Structure formats: structure tokens, C-alpha cells
Amino acid sequence: MSYIFSALIGIIIGSFPTAYLILKKIKNIDITKAGTGNVGAMNSFEVTQSRTLGLLVFIIDFLKGFLTVYIVKNLFGNEFSIIMISLIGAVFSHCFSFWIKFRGGRGLATAAGGASLLSLPILGIWILLWLISYAFRRNIHFGNFSATLLTGALSFSSSEIMNKYTNPSANSNLEFSILVSLMLLIxxxxxxxxxxxYFARQNLKTREKENE
Incomplete structure (x- = not known):
């Protein structure tokens, strides 16, 4: 039952459609129909050109992950699998919120919020990989995708080290790898x-240069 309740806690907290509610209230904008349609901090900023609103959305989405882990830790104790299941639930429902017809954000802020309390090494590795990836292509989406994919790979190849510095640690390295990679897969x-x-645009630019 602990797993079910922890998952429900994550799903309920994560489903709060931050960007949708804030932009609808302040700007009368339906974020699901504006810009990329992504219900997250980046699209909120791009649509409104307001750093304040973008940052506000990011902070609240970050807190969704943080509060999920904090609440479940206090309710059910330091059991990695139970806590991680709740965070997976929060990330999933943030990405596919039932309040807005299963639309949502991309999950990074919520995942980061949970990881900041559960596993700083995972968060630190992701940020480092993002910086390297972004420097290589100068594109946020490329950085996000690459850092997430590589962190998932490292959760298997370096699970012993990453699990060791996670609080609480998983009962096994395989459990750690599977649950972390499941969240990253979402x-x-x-x-x-x-x-x-992004790659379609890059291919178009390449063809245009070849035709010059």
C-alpha cells in the first residue's frame, strides 16, 4: 500500500498545471495553444517574454518534485524505491496532467526538485552533461535530450557510485538503475x-549551404 499511496501523492502534486494556471490568470493566455504548446517554464518565457513569469513557473514546478520527495520521506521513511516511485509519479503527471487533457511540461524542473533532496549526484551529473552538450550545439533541447540520455546510461554503467551517494540508497544497484532510468525515459x-x-532544421541548413 505504501507504493500506491506514494505514487498517488506524486501524481496529485505533479499534476498541478503551473504554467497553464499562471498564464491564464495573469496574461489570459492558454499556454497549451501558444508557442510550442509545452506547459513549462521555457515556453512560458518565450510566449510572454517575461523572465519573472518563466522563473515563477520553474520554481513552482521545481517545488512539486521537492515537496513530493519531502512528504513521502516523512510519511513512509527512507526507502528509496517508495520515494522514487512517488517522484516518477510526479514527473509523469507533470508531463501528462489530467487537469489539462494530459498535456504538460517536459518534466525537468520537477525531476530536478526531487533529485535535489534525493540524489544530488544525479542532478550534478545531469547539469554537467547539459553544459557540455549545450556548449557543443548551442541548443537547449539538444542539451536537455543529450544530458538526460547520458545520465540514464550512467545510471546503469556507474550505478554503484551513484547509488552510494544517494540518500537513501537503493537496496540494489539494479533497482537504482531501473527506477532512475524510468523517470528519465518519461x-x-x-x-x-x-x-x-532541431535536427530537421539542421538538415535544412546543411542542404541550403550545399545549394549555394
């Missing part, structure tokens, strides 16, 4: 469309 799925669009 994030990757939400990045398929923007990464395909």
Missing part, C-alpha cells in the same frame, strides 16, 4: 518532438 519521451525538429 523526460526523453517529451523531448522527442523538439529534438526531431
Amino acid at each position: 523526460i526523453l519521451i517529451k523531448h522527442i518532438k523538439p529534438i526531431k525538429e
Whole structure:
């Protein structure tokens, strides 16, 4: 029952459609129909050109992950699998919120919020990989996709080290790898469309240069 209740806590908290409610209230904008349609901080900023609103959305989405882990830790104790299931639930329902017809954001802020309390090494590795990836292509979506994919791979290849510095640690390295990669897979799925669009633009630029 602990797993079910922890998952429900994550799903309920994560489903709060931050960007949709804030932009609808302040700007009378339906974020699901504006810009990329993504219900997250980046699209909120791009649509409104307001750093304040973009940051506000990011902070609240970050807190959704943080509060999920904090609440479940206090209710059910330091059991990695139970806590991680709740965070997976929060990330999933953030990405596919039932309040807005299963639309949502891409899950990064919510995942980061949970990881900041559960596993700083995972968050630190992701940020480092993002910086390297972004420097290589100068594209946020490429950085997001690459860092998430590589962190998922490292959760298997370096699970012993990453699990050791996670609080609480998983009962086994395989449990750690599977649950972490499952959360990252949700994030990757939400990045398929923007990464395909990015490479399509790159291919178009390449063809245009060849035809000059």
C-alpha cells in the first residue's frame, strides 16, 4: 500500500498545471495553444517574454518534485524505491496532467526538485552533461535530450557510485538503475518532438549551404 499511496501523492502534486494556471490568470493566455504548446517554464518565457513569469513557473514546478520527495520521506521513511516511485509519479503527471487533457511540461524542473533532496549526484551529473552538450550545439533541447540520455546510461554503467551517494540508497544497484532510468525515459519521451525538429532544421541548413 505504501507504493500506491506514494505514487498517488506524486501524481496529485505533479499534476498541478503551473504554467497553464499562471498564464491564464495573469496574461489570459492558454499556454497549451501558444508557442510550442509545452506547459513549462521555457515556453512560458518565450510566449510572454517575461523572465519573472518563466522563473515563477520553474520554481513552482521545481517545488512539486521537492515537496513530493519531502512528504513521502516523512510519511513512509527512507526507502528509496517508495520515494522514487512517488517522484516518477510526479514527473509523469507533470508531463501528462489530467487537469489539462494530459498535456504538460517536459518534466525537468520537477525531476530536478526531487533529485535535489534525493540524489544530488544525479542532478550534478545531469547539469554537467547539459553544459557540455549545450556548449557543443548551442541548443537547449539538444542539451536537455543529450544530458538526460547520458545520465540514464550512467545510471546503469556507474550505478554503484551513484547509488552510494544517494540518500537513501537503493537496496540494489539494479533497482537504482531501473527506477532512475524510468523517470528519465518519461523526460526523453517529451523531448522527442523538439529534438526531431532541431535536427530537421539542421538538415535544412546543411542542404541550403550545399545549394549555394
